[in-house]
Amino acid sequence: MAILAVNAGSSSLKFSIYPIAEGQVLPNVLTGNIEGLEPGGAPVLGWTFQGKQLQRQLPLTGGDPFEQALHSLGELLTSEAAIPKIDAIAHRVVHGGKDFSASVLVTPEVLACLTLKISLAPLHQPNNLQGIRAFQKAFPSLPQVACFDTAFHSTMAEVDYTFALPTSLTALGVRRYGFHGLSYQYVMGVLQKRSAQGNGRVLMAHLGNGASLCAAREGRSCATTMGFSALDGLVMGTRCGTLDPGVMLYLLEQGWDHAQLQTLLYKQSGLLGVSGISADMRRLRADDSADAKRAIDLFTHRVVRESGALVATMGGLDVLGFSGGIGEHDVVLRAELGQRLSWLGVKIDSELNQQATGNEVMAIHQPDSLVEVWVVPTDEGFVAAQDASRLI
Template sequence: MKILVLNAGSSSIKYQVFGMEAQQVLVGGLIDRIGEAGSEMASHQDALARIIRHLQAAGITDIQAIGHRVVHGGEHFKQPALIDAEVIATIRAMIPLAPLHNPANLQGIEVAQRLFPGVPQVAVFDTAFHQTMPPVAFRYALPAELYTEYRVRRYGFHGTSHHYVAQQAAAYLQRDLADLNLITLHLGNGCSAAAIAKGHSVDTSMGMTPLEGLVMGTRCGDIDPALHFYLQRETGLSPNDVETLLNKKSGLKGLCGVGDMREVQTLADTGDTDAQLAEAMFAYRVKKYVGAYIAVLGRVDAVIFTGGIGEHSARIRAQVCANLQVFGIYPDPAKNAPHGTGILEFQQEAATLKLLVIPTNEELEIARSTEQQLLLRRN
């Protein structure tokens, strides 16, 4: 079976075709600057038409299913869903919860339906994996009607990545996922942590939006909610200005001027004190969540690092794991080194709590989920 995976953004489409027998990428790519001045791609339809031409040139004409990444499924979707009119209407209803993402995801779905008539399509939601969180974790301490009427609650994101690396950890450790308690750390431009008990997410650092939680490339993460009022009152910023500030001008970029951890560390190595603080704050916040999730889970079998920073920055991993021996975390500096592809295990020999680096593959997880939905439909 050949499955096309689409990740449609407001001005880009990332795509990969998987041959599911070997679960390998047959062809893939990225089209960006859609709709921008001077771009050949005036619309998502133009971009998807180019993707079709690319697939045809590669000899791929028999796409049997399409999997779409959809950021927000609210409380409606606890698992991937075969796309029909009702699913599309529900995704559209979720736009107020994800105004930057769901409209673009919908565009990708609707264009794909026009250009691939009759091909079954599946929506895979970033939020679905975290729908197993209990109310004690997902509710905010706000008036109850804000939850019952406006669905104000914590949803969590990066669920596809957290689920994928948890499954990979179980396979690597030769354990049933239902027997494992894991802490997964997705650290990239966007960052989130998850506490996974017996294969189910029971807590995660992102909240109603992806702004809550860890320090990120341009997002602030956890802050005092009264800061919004202070900034509007003292600086004259509008609500939209504050939203832009916290989402696009904060995090690492706000602290030291650059949002890419590689650039932050390069500056830190030159003695730049702002960059040194940014790196230290990033690791400190992750460390706090590790400690919190050990308290939530009680027993932890492994801490897993993934995402661009989690997979490639040995020194961030070292800072996060430092001085956590009281929790059974004993990193081995010699093992915690830059490595190629595959899984890295870097705890000391006698340690029982595993420290793992597992490359994430959200596109493959979307392809697997799409295939599973088709099999369920046939049965």
């Protein structure tokens, strides 16, 4: 058996194949990405298999670029005998709302319910669902499984997920959900295996273009920085993070409409908005301008501030884990966060920190650090494959 885990975006499709042996999901044997799927784009299929990185320009047929991409993917999956036969497809779906607290087999009823949640994650949900429908059409004989970024946080207590709004709104599902759950579930599993304190008070930092923190005890999420939508919490690449709702009321009074507000919050804010330069932390690190520094400083400050809040909910800290593109690769950020959280007993070893480049799981704390610090390259597809394997 093998599971194909996919993550459909607006212009790209990421995929990985995870073999299953004796009921256990094994590390992926093939990973890839199809880019250029936007209208008028030039689709390119790239993949890594048996240590080789390969690439293929996809033909432009004038039809649906996503359908063409899946046709090419299907050809790839059957091109070599060494590629495992696929038994199910696991889809990352950002928002399960109050209806889904665990992965599910996709049925027409499930798809209809998820469609109603598009407004909760307008940047991600439509693409996730488009991916499911396209795969159903391209691979009609294979089970499709929806795996939710919100599911890991279903263990939060009511006091952690409730907004101070009328109960009539809470009953409609207006509450904190949390995201990056597939990543946190993977990181939590690694820490429980590798860290002596992995079942204690753990703070996980998924830092990338989307960024959040998660507090966990005994392997279960108890608080997180993202909320009803993926806008809340930390500064992100193009998203604003926590914002006084009065700002939105003010902009409405100034004549802004829904489309303008949505574009502002999701696409024009965050590192890009503050710096005016880029949403990419690597680009900002290479820029010595005051604007770039201001954006980096704000990003770092908000991680520190929210870390303190989540540590307070746990009553202390035993393990700090970094993941995501920035968390796994930004040595400077990890060092600065370690220094600013030193009051908790965090002591990062500078040499180990330099060596941690996101290629492997590494502990980067000093021997006398009261808090273990780990860099864990995340693998959301592995978690999705595990869930799909259990369901089928």
